[in-house]
Amino acid sequence: MPADLAVLGLAHSGLPLAQAATANGISTIGYDPDRGVVADIGAGRPPGDAPLAAAEVRRMLAKGFGASSDPAVLGRVRTAVICAATALGPNRAPDLSAVRTAARTLAARLRPRTLVVVESSVHPGCTEDVVRPLLEDGSGLRAGRDFHLACSPSRVDPGNRTHDYTAIPKVIGGLTPACTEAAAAFYGRLTKVVRARGPREAETAKLLETNYRHINIALMNEMAVFCHDLGIDLWDVVRCAETKPFGFQSFRPGPGVGGPSVPVDPNYLSYHSRSLGYPLRMVELAQEVNERMPRYVAQRAAVLLNEHGKSARGARILLLGVTYKPDLASQEGAPAREVAGRLKELGAQLSYHDPYVPQWRVAGQPVPRADALYEAAADADLTLLLQHHRRYDLQGLAAKAQLLLDTRGASPTGAAHRL
Incomplete structure (x- = not known):
C-alpha cells in the first residue's frame, strides 16, 4: 500500500510534521540521507537538535511511523513534503544545497498525481525557480499538470506548549489553484489552512513573520544598551509598556538570536534586495544590532x-x-x-x-x-x-x-x- 506522506528531512520542521501526521492517522514515512539520524529515530531517540522528546519519538514509532535513508521509500507516496534544512553560505548568501538534493532525490521517484510541498525556509521564488525545474527535469513530469506543487513554510515553535502544530494555521501557496486546493486538502487534516495567492506570497509570508520578530528584538537590544547607560531599569520599562492594551507587543532583549530561522531568514531578504539594486535597510540594521x-x-x-x-x-x-x-x-x-x-x-x-x-x-x-x-x-x-x-x-x-x-x-x- 502506498504511504500517505513522505517527509524529506527529519529536523526542526520535518519531525513535528511527521508527529502531527502520525497522530492523526496519516501513514507517514520519514526520509533522511543521514543514516545517523535514521538510526537514532529507529532506536526511539530524537536525532541531534530535534525538538521532540524521546517519549514522543517512541509514540510515533508505536503508531507506525518509520524512518529510512533509502530513497526508494519515496516512490510510493501520495504527498511528499520537503523539510530539508537551509543555511547561509559564503557572503551570507542562501545555501539551498540540502533543498536541491532533496528535490533531485524525490524527482527520480516522482509519480503522476503526487502532491509536493516545500516547507523548508527558502527565499521568495525558490519553489518556482529552483525546486520546480529540478522536479520536472528529474521526473519528466510537469508541475501543475502531472503533479501538484505548493509552498507551505514551516511555522512550528519548538517547545511551545500552547501552540503546537495543530494549533497553528498553515499558509499555502500553490503553483496553480488546483495545486493550492490539493495542499489545502492535505493540511486540512492537521490544522486550519490559509490560502495565499501563490508560492511567492507563501514564501514571503514566512520571511515577514521572522523579520517582524528580528527587527523588534533588535529594537529591544538597542534599548537594553541605552537604558543601561542611563541607569534605567529596562525590565520595569517593559513591564509598564506592556500594560497598554493596543499598539504595543512585548519583546525581550537577550545575548543574541538563535534557532533555525532568525539568523537565516533575514539574510534571504537582504541578499535578494541587494540583487535588485537597493538594500532593505531596516532588516540589515536589525541583523547588525543582534549580531x-x-x-x-x-x-x-x-x-x-x-x-x-x-x-x-x-x-x-x-x-x-x-x-x-x-x-x-x-x-x-x-x-x-x-x-x-x-x-x-x-x-x-x-x-x-x-x-x-x-x-x-x-x-x-x-x-x-x-x-x-x-x-x-x-x-x-x-x-x-x-x-x-x-x-x-x-x-x-x-x-x-x-x-x-x-x-x-x-x-x-x-x-x-x-x-
Missing part, C-alpha cells in the same frame, strides 16, 4: 567583574544555559558559543551548566561541565545566565552566586544584575 549582542554581553561581564575588584583575565565564569531556546536541547545558532569565545579571549576560565547539554565545546575545545550547580555558582567569580531553563531557581542561584548577570531578565528584581 553585536554577544560581544556586548562579554563586555558587560568584564565591566561587572572590574567594578567588583576583579579582572576578566583569570576570572572563573560559570555560563548557565547554552541552548537557543529554554527547555530545549537544540544549540543551533545559540549566542552562547560566541559569548564564551569572547570571554576566553579576555582570559576567563569557563565552565558551564545546562540540563539539556551533557557536553559542550567552544573553538574545538571542551568546556568543563558543572555538575553541582549551586556549589559551582558559589565558587565562580561570575555566574552568567544566557538561557533561562525552567529548572533554574534564580532566587536560589542569586543567593549562592558571588555575582549573577542575567541576560534574560528572568531573575527577581534586585536579585541579580540584569542586561
Whole structure:
C-alpha cells in the first residue's frame, strides 16, 4: 500500500510534521540521507537538535511511523513534503544545497498525481525557480499538470506548549489553484489552512513573520544598551509598556538570536534586495544590532567583574544555559558559543551548566561541565545566565552566586544584575 506522506528531512520542521501526521492517522514515512539520524529515530531517540522528546519519538514509532535513508521509500507516496534544512553560505548568501538534493532525490521517484510541498525556509521564488525545474527535469513530469506543487513554510515553535502544530494555521501557496486546493486538502487534516495567492506570497509570508520578530528584538537590544547607560531599569520599562492594551507587543532583549530561522531568514531578504539594486535597510540594521549582542554581553561581564575588584583575565565564569531556546536541547545558532569565545579571549576560565547539554565545546575545545550547580555558582567569580531553563531557581542561584548577570531578565528584581 502506498504511504500517505513522505517527509524529506527529519529536523526542526520535518519531525513535528511527521508527529502531527502520525497522530492523526496519516501513514507517514520519514526520509533522511543521514543514516545517523535514521538510526537514532529507529532506536526511539530524537536525532541531534530535534525538538521532540524521546517519549514522543517512541509514540510515533508505536503508531507506525518509520524512518529510512533509502530513497526508494519515496516512490510510493501520495504527498511528499520537503523539510530539508537551509543555511547561509559564503557572503551570507542562501545555501539551498540540502533543498536541491532533496528535490533531485524525490524527482527520480516522482509519480503522476503526487502532491509536493516545500516547507523548508527558502527565499521568495525558490519553489518556482529552483525546486520546480529540478522536479520536472528529474521526473519528466510537469508541475501543475502531472503533479501538484505548493509552498507551505514551516511555522512550528519548538517547545511551545500552547501552540503546537495543530494549533497553528498553515499558509499555502500553490503553483496553480488546483495545486493550492490539493495542499489545502492535505493540511486540512492537521490544522486550519490559509490560502495565499501563490508560492511567492507563501514564501514571503514566512520571511515577514521572522523579520517582524528580528527587527523588534533588535529594537529591544538597542534599548537594553541605552537604558543601561542611563541607569534605567529596562525590565520595569517593559513591564509598564506592556500594560497598554493596543499598539504595543512585548519583546525581550537577550545575548543574541538563535534557532533555525532568525539568523537565516533575514539574510534571504537582504541578499535578494541587494540583487535588485537597493538594500532593505531596516532588516540589515536589525541583523547588525543582534549580531553585536554577544560581544556586548562579554563586555558587560568584564565591566561587572572590574567594578567588583576583579579582572576578566583569570576570572572563573560559570555560563548557565547554552541552548537557543529554554527547555530545549537544540544549540543551533545559540549566542552562547560566541559569548564564551569572547570571554576566553579576555582570559576567563569557563565552565558551564545546562540540563539539556551533557557536553559542550567552544573553538574545538571542551568546556568543563558543572555538575553541582549551586556549589559551582558559589565558587565562580561570575555566574552568567544566557538561557533561562525552567529548572533554574534564580532566587536560589542569586543567593549562592558571588555575582549573577542575567541576560534574560528572568531573575527577581534586585536579585541579580540584569542586561
